[in-house]
Amino acid sequence: MGWLRRLFSRERLEADLDKELRFHFESQVADKVRSGISESEARRLTRIEFGGIEQIKEDCRERRGTMWLESLSQDVRYAIRQLRNSPSFTSVALLTLALGIGANTAIFSIIQGTLELPYANADRMVVVKNVSPRQSHFAASWPDFLEWRGRSKSFTQIAGIFTSMMTWKGDKEPQSLFIGLVTEGYFGLYEMQPIVGRVFLPSEHVTGSTPVCALGEDFWREQFNGDASVVGKPLYLDGKACTVIGVMSRVVPDSNHSAQVWIPMEPNLPFREHGSDFIRTTGLLRPGVSQTQALSDLRNIQTQVDKQFPETAHDLGLQSLSQNVFGDVRAMMFILWAAVGFILLIACVNLAIMLLARASGRAREFAVRRALGASAARLIQQTLAESLLLSVSGAFAGLAVAAVFMHIPIGAWPKGFLPPSGAHLNGEALAFTSLLALITGVLFGIVPMFRILRQNDKSALRQGHITTDSLEQNHTGSMLVIAEIAFSMLLVAGALNMAFYLIRLMRTNPGVNPKNVLVINVWLSPQQYPDVGKKWRFYSTLLERLAIIPGVVHAAGSMDPPFWGSFPHGKFSYDDQPDETANQNPVAGFHYVTPGYFETVQTPIVKGRDFTPQDRPGSPKVVLINREMADRLWHGQSAIGKHIHCCYKGGDFEIVGIAGDVLLDGLAQPAGNEIYLSVQQNAWSQGLSFLLRTSGDPFTYVLSARHAVSTVDAGQAISSITSIETLADQAVAGQRIFTLVTAILGTLALLLASIGVYGVMAYSVNRREREFGIRLALGSSRSGILKILFSGLFGLVAAGMILGALLTFAMRAWIASILGTTSGGLLAFAASALLLCGVAALAALIPARIAMRIDPMQALRSE
Amino acid sequence: MKKTDDRFDLPQGTLDLLIMRVVALGPIHGYAIAQRIQQISREALQVQQGSLYPALHRLEYMKLLSSRWKPSETGREAKFYELTSKGRTHLKVETENWTRLTDVVSLILEGTLEGI
Secondary structure, eight states: OHHHHHHHHHHHHHHHHHHHHHHHHHHHHHHHHHOOOOOHHHHHHHHHHHOOOOHHHHHHHHHTHHHHHHHHHHHHHHHHHHHHHHHHHHHHHHHHHHHHHHHHHHHHHHHHHSSOOOOTTTTGEEEEEOEEEEEEEBBOOHHHHHHHHHHOOOOOEEEEEEEEEEEESSSEEEEEEEEEEEEEEEHTTTTTTTEOOOOOOGGGGGGGSSOOEEHHHHHHHHHHHTTTGGTTEEEEEETEEEEEEEEEEOSSSSSOOOOEEEHHHHHOOSSOOOTOOOOOEEEEEEEOHHHHHHHHHHHHHHHHHHHHOGOOOOOEEEEEHHHHHHHHHHHHHHHHHHHHHHHHHHHHHHHHHHHHHHHTTTTTHHHHHHTTTTHHHHHHHHHHHHHHHHHHHHHHHHHHHHHHHHHHHHHTOTTTTTOOTOOOOOOOHHHHHHHHHHHHHHHHHHHHHHHHHOOOOGGGSSSSSSOOOTTTTTTTHHHHHHHHHHHHHHHHHHHHHHHHHHHHHHHHHOOOOOOEEEEEEEETTTTTTTTTHHHHHHHHHHHHHTTTTTTTEEEEEEEEEETOOOOOOEEEEEEEGGGGGGSSSEEEEEEOOTTHHHHHOOOOEEEOOOOEEEEEEEEOOOOEEEEEHHHHHHSSOTTTOOOOEEETTEEEEEEEEEOOOOOTTTTTSSOOOEEEEEETTTTSEEEEEEEEEESSSSGHHHHHHHHHHHHHHOOOOEEEEEEEHHHHHHHTTTHHHHHHHEEEEEEEHHHHHHHHHHHHHHHHHHTTTHHHHOOOOOOOEEEEEEHHHHHHHHHHHHHHHHHHHHHHHHHHHHHHHHHHHHOTTTHHHHHHHHHHHHHHHHHHOOOOHHHTTHHHHHHHHHO | OOSSOOOOOOOOHHHHHHHHHHHHHHHHEHHHHHHHHHHTTTTTTOOOHHHHHHHHHHHHHHHSSEEEEEEOOOSSSEEEEEEEEEHHHHHHHHHHHHHHHHHHHHHHHSSTTTTT
């Protein structure tokens, strides 16, 4: 570190150098005096011999090796002065960098923080899926699960969960709890630890063992204030006691297992027959075993099971846990990632434009300094210092922007989406984006320098040389503007497309009227309501009580209220089915409803009749279907009176009515085949949602509804209360947040584009001031000048927009495939083109005003 | 103030060699080095301050020379240079190289060109 020490002892070194040379000088003078020359003459001669003493010193310093560092600190100080001298350039460049770096760091941090599973073996965790459309999207019934776990060789661990609800009688009124029934090894597989107490023992995973349960962390904190003494005490679920053995840590961003209480599956599973495929199965692949190998292993086992039970045969698929959990969100995030990537690109282009303009504007300064003896390396070093300084401060500003920007999507995060708990500023992202900005800065700060230095003619030195280089003649500059407009076009069109799509989505008539419908979800305990008759008695009594509440217009029950998002799908066969399709039965969604449902949600029955109380278990089984299905399968002939065969615990059904189409699947999907079945005839589920169409705000009826439930069964809990409107909002929440973020990015792109256009125009006006002066002096009108300026600009903007249009078209298919949307098309396109033109014109306004104010006399006299 | 007209430019790198050779004789300051080279070369070589001091500083930076301030013969403080052990080795190697080079060059220049 010799050079460092030398740097700090610079003054002593300077003194030494001076002293050393002085000694030499004096010795030489003394020698001359000794040879008989007068002192004054000797000094004069020595001085001549010595030449420039400062030059010698400089040479010595350069040999010393601290030169570069000294000049660097000098350069940085010079750069700070330079940047401070042009505050508009500096602030605009910094703003550009801060926005570009900030947006990227934020999005990248969110992606990193939320889309990674927190498990050590996350890459080997897979979920078994049911790929044949059946009642359930989970793949395993209890016998299936046992076969897989017993015979599969591809997994080190297989564990399952079945989620259900149970009524808990706490201190206050009864409550419905989400219960996770887990197999042995489940906690281990998901790396869940007990906070208090222990996990289930293997002996507790056996039928007939003492009932035990574990509490979920959130439930424990809410209901027991985090009291550890709860361990060992009994908890009453559905009237039966289980001993609390521990509290399990809060789990992962996997919405499929957010249980409030955990119990062992083996002794408690209610459905154990083939066909009840309700177990969600997760496996840990043996190291070295691929998903394909594991799948074929599972399929082999399942095929043998299916041979014995062909009725319940189903096809399996495997999906990585991470894809299963994050699939949809990840797709959206990647689009956002691409979008911010373009933002960064625009920011870099912007920076390039500004640096280019700046370097050209300083051509004369550099020429002068070159003429005065500055080396080319020295000038480049200085430019480098300026770029570096800019990039580093830009990165710091970007950090601040990222910290703020990150909270926009997090704050608006919709319920049911992943909580971005792990999202914090990501150093890697910041480093990456800053590096990119740095490279841009260096590249575009220095490249023009080479051109200036290479020219080597002294034209720049000459006073009053006239530049007429317009935007179009400055090729690099024009290319950059075009690129910038193109990228902005892509982002703006994308954002508008999303916005239009959302608006269209919200305006689409969903086929139900979501206003003023209260939804009360009730889950009956299988102990108290074991059979269809008892369940139906509860449902029908409650419906009667609800219907007489003053202000309730209609009341009905449904297993999946509109926009609930999940309902069973399955294959069915039907009358008049063409023989060739016998092997590939069509798929339909099954909806279980009570009489009066269609009136309540205001879906019209276009033909036939609604269910009636006479459609009871003993009478002929009947269904309603939707119009789409009737049209598709019976081609306009009346479907009424036809029969279909379908469904879990189903059979043969006669079609008695045709209902209007409903867009249930988050409004995004077109109507499919929908079959409505009677709850009364098929009341196999323990849960039902009660829908109340009310006059006025539905939530004012909550108390009366609660009262009605308690008069039917005082011990019965309400598991949740919501409204169809809320459910509908949640269904588009993902779209809404995505639209919000794209809108922010689109605005950012516009802002950056306007900065870029402003920079280029201001530069151009500045450079051509003399030219315009001459034009004016020769009789050109001011509007003529304006025309020159704007025709140049709009040529570039037009070229950029064409390029942007091509880019958008190229990416459209990709984005549509991820989002499942059709593109908004021409409207978004035209609007974004208009917007960009407007912004470009606006950005050019200030420079244009300056150009208009040019005084020909002053412009010609300048310099 | 030209004393001689038969002075010539030193080839690149030779000055370093000459300086080190002079310094090898014992601690010596810059002015004396210039004087000594002039004397030994019988006035044929006159080392300019503009070349001498940058060369000295470079050699010091390269750790071939070390320096120390002490009183000179006139009583004034002067900066005395000494060879470091690294410098000594360097001088030895460079001297051998130089000798070999000059031998070869003179062999060619003074040869009869018969071999060609």
